[in-house]
Amino acid sequence: MQISRETLLRSYRAMRTIRAFEERLHREFATGEIPGFVHLYCGEEASAVGVCANLTEQDTIASTHRGHGHCIAKGVDVGGMMAEIYGRKTGVCRGKGGSMHIADLSKGMLGANGIVGGGPPLICGAALSHKVLKDNGVAVAFYGDGASNEGTTLESLNLATVWHLPAVFVVEDNGYGEATGASYACAGTQKDRAAGFGMPYMECDGSDFFAVHDAARDAIDHARSGKGPVMLHVHLQRWYGHFEGDAMSYRAPNEVADAKKDHDCLESFRERAGQEKLLDLSALDEIDAAVADEIESAVQAAKQAPWPEEADLMADVYVKI
Amino acid sequence: MSKKSFRQAINEALRQEMRRDPTVVLMGEDVAGGQGGSSGVKDAWGGVLGVTKGLLTEFGESRVLDTPISEASYIGAAAGAAATGLRPVAELMFVDFVGCCLDQIMNQAAKFRYMFGGKARTPLVIRAMYGAGFNAAAQHSQALYPLFTHIPGLKVVVPSSPYEAKGLLIEAIRDDDPVIFLENKVMYDDIEEVPDEAYTIPFGEANLTREGDDVTIVAIGRMVGMANEAADRLAKQGISCTVLDPRTTFPLDEQTILECVEDTGRLVIVDESSPRCNMACDISALVAEQAFGALKAPIRRVVPPHTPVPFSTPLENLYMPNADKIEAAVKAVMMQKTREVA
Numbered sequence A: 001m002q003i004s005r006e007t008l009l010r011s012y013r014a015m016r017t018i019r020a021f022e023e024r025l026h027r028e029f030a031t032g033e034i035p036g037f038v039h040l041y042c043g044e045e046a047s048a049v050g051v052c053a054n055l056t057e058q059d060t061i062a063s064t065h066r067g068h069g070h071c072i073a074k075g076v077d078v079g080g081m082m083a084e085i086y087g088r089k090t091g092v093c094r095g096k097g098g099s100m101h102i103a104d105l106s107k108g109m110l111g112a113n114g115i116v117g118g119g120p121p122l123i124c125g126a127a128l129s130h131k132v133l134k135d136n137g138v139a140v141a142f143y144g145d146g147a148s149n150e151g152t153t154l155e156s157l158n159l160a161t162v163w164h165l166p167a168v169f170v171v172e173d174n175g176y177g178e179a180t181g182a183s184y185a186c187a188g189t190q191k192d193r194a195a196g197f198g199m200p201y202m203e204c205d206g207s208d209f210f211a212v213h214d215a216a217r218d219a220i221d222h223a224r225s226g227k228g229p230v231m232l233h234v235h236l237q238r239w240y241g242h243f244e245g246d247a248m249s250y251r252a253p254n255e256v257a258d259a260k261k262d263h264d265c266l267e268s269f270r271e272r273a274g275q276e277k278l279l280d281l282s283a284l285d286e287i288d289a290a291v292a293d294e295i296e297s298a299v300q301a302a303k304q305a306p307w308p309e310e311a312d313l314m315a316d317v318y319v320k321i
Numbered sequence B: 001m002s003k004k005s006f007r008q009a010i011n012e013a014l015r016q017e018m019r020r021d022p023t024v025v026l027m028g029e030d031v032a033g034g035q036g037g038s039s040g041v042k043d044a045w046g047g048v049l050g051v052t053k054g055l056l057t058e059f060g061e062s063r064v065l066d067t068p069i070s071e072a073s074y075i076g077a078a079a080g081a082a083a084t085g086l087r088p089v090a091e092l093m094f095v096d097f098v099g100c101c102l103d104q105i106m107n108q109a110a111k112f113r114y115m116f117g118g119k120a121r122t123p124l125v126i127r128a129m130y131g132a133g134f135n136a137a138a139q140h141s142q143a144l145y146p147l148f149t150h151i152p153g154l155k156v157v158v159p160s161s162p163y164e165a166k167g168l169l170i171e172a173i174r175d176d177d178p179v180i181f182l183e184n185k186v187m188y189d190d191i192e193e194v195p196d197e198a199y200t201i202p203f204g205e206a207n208l209t210r211e212g213d214d215v216t217i218v219a220i221g222r223m224v225g226m227a228n229e230a231a232d233r234l235a236k237q238g239i240s241c242t243v244l245d246p247r248t249t250f251p252l253d254e255q256t257i258l259e260c261v262e263d264t265g266r267l268v269i270v271d272e273s274s275p276r277c278n279m280a281c282d283i284s285a286l287v288a289e290q291a292f293g294a295l296k297a298p299i300r301r302v303v304p305p306h307t308p309v310p311f312s313t314p315l316e317n318l319y320m321p322n323a324d325k326i327e328a329a330v331k332a333v334m335m336q337k338t339r340e341v342a
């Protein structure tokens, strides 16, 4: 099925925004101005965007410690995200959460997560809400190859199947959990794991937006139409260290350079859009320029934004005491 | 004797015990790192903050085991191995992740000996980082020692310096009960003189880092350094403090705490953990019950507020106890109108 021009433009813009956001963070982090842990999503943009292009605002996603891409793809405000990462009062979480806890429930974004494997159980709950409230929504858990070994994840695959939930489990397999290779840490295959729970399985190349989009469309349609949960296995490459500051001695010296050369979702998108005359490349150039401006203003605004105040410390522990 | 960092002191303790006792094994996420990586480099990380670096090279893969990200299974495996002949040191990385494996600690390892009528020994050590001050936010900053202290069967160690860390970790490894060993993540680069040879520091014996006449400050882990800093400043203002580091929250050296309070008549407790049911509460109850007559002023607790740890720097600074807050608390108990003590 043809992807609409509007979806293509929106998706390209989202992927470019993620790339520019992350590359800017990489530079800003090196100056020492950004506090805490930062995990970059560069190289993996097409996964978040290809999946979220098939979701509506009322659908729910749960993300990971590497969450900026999922947030942007689900429509969380970029300026608010940047301010959050800088710890400012204007941040989407008022400076309380930081990079690893960006969330916006009004956008169906149930949070990045500092706990590996934290998301899949939550997504079973979100899927249950969609099912009981009959709002036709689906819930999507993004989680890494590393997180696929958490008991919470494996239990969730079972629970979602037992409860026949409208849930999609997106394994973002970049081959590493921190400094440990998936070939060491993951026994068997994701495919066999899905089969073990009687769950339909799909896989795709995560550097190809079109491949992710189409696989995700089938997976999400399946879940939305009441046929139960699905696993979508996305093959990815991570372009930076596990977190900022990781020297990556566990990776072959050429691995990242090759990934950037051969698996760049933005390049392959432009190539295909040009070849198949789907879009005018000048429209994409305009998007690039607009995104560069947007990120620049987000950073400037974040740096100038006010810090949280003393009264904020005690606020929002409970709804009511 | 030479100067060593907190990180080096822990590494040395592990290395010396692994040399001495072939049943000591290490496990955890990226305790070596590099398994299955495309460069073939082994020991790529040596722990997320480099604490276990080099141990894989010396002891090999059968004794230094990288684990999948599966805390429930490998922490449980460490408990099972401990009950059946090994002496595992399992690393939980951040203590906050105990949420993923609490059953294996709380319902399994801690209870074997009692439930089995004294027939089990579980010489298990679980090492984990704790503490705020790193902008690591709510899920990577907690100081959960009260949670473990609450569970009968566990011993809980919170070292306050490199010297303390080495001696207490060796003691923990040689101990036959499950021990939770908590390392403050802000302290890894702290440096002091640490003996080269192996030595132990017994559990349940508090360390008096200074002795004074006016106020007893009980401080835990990283708070000990802050308490001494405050005590230095207070000394210049004519207030003399005893600073007491319990070293272990279980067993707790109740006797030394009570003796110090008997001497000074005033007590300030500094505890980085959430304020409800924490060590400051526990020690307050001890003193209220057993040294009430000696107290010239109400006990003061310097603790964080009852909130998750916030991310943003100004909020995290407000959240954390520090030397200024300790100094103010000590002055406040000194200002308090002295109660007539019989």
Ligand SMILES: Cc1ncc(C[n+]2csc(CCOP(=O)(O)OP(=O)(O)O)c2C)c(N)n1
Binding pocket: A064, A065, A066, A114, A115, A116, A117, A143, A144, A145, A146, A147, A148, A174, A176, A177, A178, A242, B029, B069, B071, B093, B097, B100
């Ligand atoms: C329960 C828990 N265990 C361990 C960690 C530390 N940790 C953070 S990210 C990570 C690796 C996750 O790997 P993967 O799921 O593949 O995601 P990726 O980083 O590759 O995106 C680990 C071990 C954590 N945050 N939570």
Ligand SMILES: [Mg+2]
Binding pocket: A144, A145, A146, A172, A173, A174, A175, A176, A177, A178
């Ligand atoms: Mg991964």
